[in-house]
Amino acid sequence: MNFDDTPQEAEFRAAARKWVEANAPKELEAELSKSSLGRIRLARHDMVEVGKAWQKKKAEGGWACLHWPKDYGGRGASAIEKVIWQQEEGVYGKLTQPFQIGEGMCGPTVMAWGSEEAKRRYLPKLASGEEIWCQLFSEPSAGSDVAGLRTRAEKKGDDWVVNGQKIWTSGAHYSDYGLLIARTDPNVPKHKGLTMFFLSMKSPGVEVRPIRQANGMQEFNEVYFTDVVIPDSQRLGAVGDGWNVSLTTLMNERMSIGARLATGVPEMFEFCANLMLEDGLAIDDPAVRSKLAGWAVRSNGLKYTSYRTMSALSKGERPGPENSIGKLVSGTMLQDIAAYAMDLQGAAGVLTGDAEETVQGQFQQMLLSSPSMRIAGGTDEILRNIIAERVLGLPGDIRVDKDVPYNKIPTKGRS
Amino acid sequence: MNFDFSDDQKQLRDQARKFLAEKCSPKAVRAVLDGKAPYDRELWKGLAEMGFLGVAIPEEFGGAGAGHLELCVIAEEMGRALAPVPFSSTVYLAAEALLIAGSDAQKKKWLPKIASGEAIGTLALFEGKGNPSPKAIKLAAAGGTLSGVKKPVPDGAIADFAVVAARTGSSGRDGDVSLFLVDLKAGGVEAKSLTNIDPTRGQAELTFKNCKAEPLGASGEGWGVITQVLDRAAVLLAFEQVGGSDRALEMGRDYALDRIAFGRPIGSFQAVKHMLADMYVSATLARSNSYYGAWALSTNAGELPEAAAAARISATQAFQHCAKNNIQVHGGMGFTWEFDCHMYYRRANALALTLGSLSYWEDQLIDRMRKKNAA
Numbered sequence: 001m002n003f004d005d006t007p008q009e010a011e012f013r014a015a016a017r018k019w020v021e022a023n024a025p026k027e028l029e030a031e032l033s034k035s036s037l038g039r040i041r042l043a044r045h046d047m048v049e050v051g052k053a054w055q056k057k058k059a060e061g062g063w064a065c066l067h068w069p070k071d072y073g074g075r076g077a078s079a080i081e082k083v084i085w086q087q088e089e090g091v092y093g094k095l096t097q098p099f100q101i102g103e104g105m106c107g108p109t110v111m112a113w114g115s116e117e118a119k120r121r122y123l124p125k126l127a128s129g130e131e132i133w134c135q136l137f138s139e140p141s142a143g144s145d146v147a148g149l150r151t152r153a154e155k156k157g158d159d160w161v162v163n164g165q166k167i168w169t170s171g172a173h174y175s176d177y178g179l180l181i182a183r184t185d186p187n188v189p190k191h192k193g194l195t196m197f198f199l200s201m202k203s204p205g206v207e208v209r210p211i212r213q214a215n216g217m218q219e220f221n222e223v224y225f226t227d228v229v230i231p232d233s234q235r236l237g238a239v240g241d242g243w244n245v246s247l248t249t250l251m252n253e254r255m256s257i258g259a260r261l262a263t264g265v266p267e268m269f270e271f272c273a274n275l276m277l278e279d280g281l282a283i284d285d286p287a288v289r290s291k292l293a294g295w296a297v298r299s300n301g302l303k304y305t306s307y308r309t310m311s312a313l314s315k316g317e318r319p320g321p322e323n324s325i326g327k328l329v330s331g332t333m334l335q336d337i338a339a340y341a342m343d344l345q346g347a348a349g350v351l352t353g354d355a356e357e358t359v360q361g362q363f364q365q366m367l368l369s370s371p372s373m374r375i376a377g378g379t380d381e382i383l384r385n386i387i388a389e390r391v392l393g394l395p396g397d398i399r400v401d402k403d404v405p406y407n408k409i410p411t412k413g414r415s
Numbered sequence: 416m417n418f419d420f421s422d423d424q425k426q427l428r429d430q431a432r433k434f435l436a437e438k439c440s441p442k443a444v445r446a447v448l449d450g451k452a453p454y455d456r457e458l459w460k461g462l463a464e465m466g467f468l469g470v471a472i473p474e475e476f477g478g479a480g481a482g483h484l485e486l487c488v489i490a491e492e493m494g495r496a497l498a499p500v501p502f503s504s505t506v507y508l509a510a511e512a513l514l515i516a517g518s519d520a521q522k523k524k525w526l527p528k529i530a531s532g533e534a535i536g537t538l539a540l541f542e543g544k545g546n547p548s549p550k551a552i553k554l555a556a557a558g559g560t561l562s563g564v565k566k567p568v569p570d571g572a573i574a575d576f577a578v579v580a581a582r583t584g585s586s587g588r589d590g591d592v593s594l595f596l597v598d599l600k601a602g603g604v605e606a607k608s609l610t611n612i613d614p615t616r617g618q619a620e621l622t623f624k625n626c627k628a629e630p631l632g633a634s635g636e637g638w639g640v641i642t643q644v645l646d647r648a649a650v651l652l653a654f655e656q657v658g659g660s661d662r663a664l665e666m667g668r669d670y671a672l673d674r675i676a677f678g679r680p681i682g683s684f685q686a687v688k689h690m691l692a693d694m695y696v697s698a699t700l701a702r703s704n705s706y707y708g709a710w711a712l713s714t715n716a717g718e719l720p721e722a723a724a725a726a727r728i729s730a731t732q733a734f735q736h737c738a739k740n741n742i743q744v745h746g747g748m749g750f751t752w753e754f755d756c757h758m759y760y761r762r763a764n765a766l767a768l769t770l771g772s773l774s775y776w777e778d779q780l781i782d783r784m785r786k787k788n789a790a
Binding site: 001002003004005009080269273283286289290292293294296297298300301302303304305307308310311312314315322325328329381383384385387388389391392393394395396397398 | 421777
């Protein structure tokens with residue numbers, strides 16, 4: 001048992017480190033290093049612009065989407081090499097945020113289901129950041145139950161005509177392409193009438209509207225489709241097989257190993273070590289210590305769980321299911337930590353902005369943003385279902401709409 | 416990165432599991448639970464024959480000379496099987512204290528007997544309520560004899576010898592504490608069994624009356640040794656807790672698959688599924704923290720104090736969580752004496768206090784993290 005690289009891994013790490021050292025945008029290091037709990041705002045730069053520049057440089061050096069085959073813009077690297085790269089990329093990895101959905105979800109789906117021509121046309125430009133992709137799955141009436149989606153695609157000659165609405169689309173406003181799942185047959189049960197497409201976000205009839213979130217920020221969008229035409233050549237998988245295709249995408253979403261999940265623990269530890277309460281430092285208070293210790297072991301537990309996963313990858317083994325706990329643990333922890341930090345601040349805990357009393361409102365921002373951590377990419381409840389069913393082998397829930405044609409499923413509860 | 420046990424170590428774990436499945440069935444555990452014997456003598460003998468008792472004891476002292484990682488995988492299986500034997504007191508506490516502070520003669524005298532199963536050892540630390548603290552040590556040492564009372568002492572009523580923490584100074588500092596080695600069969604000590612929440616593991620009160628004792632380690636350095644022993648034992652016990660957590664989770668899962676209510680397996684209800692998923696999360700976090708503890712223990716790393724406290728906290732929480740919700744999943748049947756759930760519940764809550772309470776270890780963790788951050 002050790003944390004050492006194998007000789008090959010060490011060699012790879014040294015090369016990655018050397019390259020990052022020589023090429024990274026050092027002028028952004030300080031700003032990127034500041035903890036922002038997963039949210040990046042650069043004072044003088046446009047995030048997408050600097051992100052694109054970094055991604056392009058990486059692609060030229062052979063460090064973009066490095067676990068992808070070389071033919072499609074990758075490096076043909078192993079899973080553990082990808083993790084090592086992420087470690088060495090360090091804070092600059094935050095610049096890759098606009099490309100993560102493309103790299104992690106859209107790209108793998110095109111790779112698995114696209115024609116050779118499509119793969120050669122789209123994947124290298126996705127890898128180099130020249131073209132950004134978004135994912136058009138969720139709808140206002142289809143979140144956790146994504147197979148219940150309503151957006152329609154109807155065949156007209158060689159084309160499909162799409163009408164409907166998607167929601168929670170990160171980056172739709174700066175994306176060039178989107179991966180779209182739509183209903184092509186409402187007369188069969190919901191999972192059977194779906195088909196997967198990709199389309200240009202510049203297509204006529206596509207309208208992107210930003211959503212103002214509960215935390216006041218705008219990171220997601222609604223996307224409206226009005227008679228949008230998609231050529232049949234942009235279909236991924238068979239007609240009616242969209243659900244099956246979407247599983248490739250969702251599986252990749254949850255496979256993001258070594259993902260940098262913020263827990264809030266380092267920030268909270270530092271905060272408590274410096275906060276003077278009436279009877280002394282917060283960190284000397286038994287109640288504070290107990291909470292802090294509980295969070296610290298959960299945060300450490302996640303870290304060492306990812307080390308176990310990495311060890312399996314390093315040996316060329318398939319990682320176990322243990323990595324599935326990450327978001328479930330960290331989301332709740334962020335929310336709890338924020339609320340407790342504010343509690344320690346007392347009445348001044350309500351202040352945001354530049355208030356000195358609340359360390360620039362760091363925890364206040366965390367409190368307001370944290371609900372999304374428990375929803376996006378699978379709600380806590382869906383994640384528990386996944387653990388219960390796929391890891392523990394418990395039976396699936398009884399699905400009352402499973403064998404009902406989609407257009408016979410009730411759409412309203414209380415009427 | 417190779418943050419995992421080796422294939423040999425995993426094989427040892429399988430071997431231990433197989434052995435315990437055969438020799439340490441729930442029925443065997445119940446024999447001790449029901450007071451038919453103070454511990455399972457046959458099992459103890461078998462563990463010695465398998466070489467498990469001396470797995471981390473060097474060969475020159477009669478052990479297998481393997482190491483602490485090997486001991487960790489065995490500990491996990493002991494916890495999973497709720498082994499009703501004085502393994503933790505003898506192997507994690509007494510043997511480790513001897514390995515850290517014992518003279519060559521003391522090691523030669525006791526370690527081979529531990530490995531062969533001839534001697535049961537323990538650590539006599541606590542004196543009534545409270546957590547480990549040098550200030551709490553009142554038992555006095557004078558002229559090579561000890562006088563005072565220790566309780567609770569794990570497996571104290573069946574132990575052949577004890578490492579005893581005694582007061583040798585009055586400065587109010589750590590240096591007041593020294594350790595002594597006492598042959599409990601040589602007279603001068605009265606042992607009384609105490610009832611406790613987990614009758615499958617004994618607890619006792621030891622009364623020392625001018626009892627002859629030989630120093631273990633240098634005078635005034637006892638507290639440092641105790642701290643080291645507790646850290647090592649915290650990691651090893653964490654593996655017992657991880658084994659217990661996993662078993663409690665499996666029992667809950669199996670029951671949820673078998674039990675039908677409202678016309679379907681109760682494991683198909685989200686209320687039950689989510690409870691089991693949360694148990695899996697706790698058990699997974701505990702396992703990962705314990706692996707880190709195992710790494711620190713086996714390499715004698717500077718990180719051991721922090722890693723041990725984290726493993727201890729995580730594993731304590733996980734076992735308590737899994738054991739308690741295992742009963743909940745079982746419903747009324749889980750509250751019967753007949754079902755095994757309560758044996759895990761008892762063990763989980765007993766282990767949670769054995770080396771000092773959760774809040775004590777939380778305190779330790781924060782102190783140690785601060786020390787590291789300051790360095």
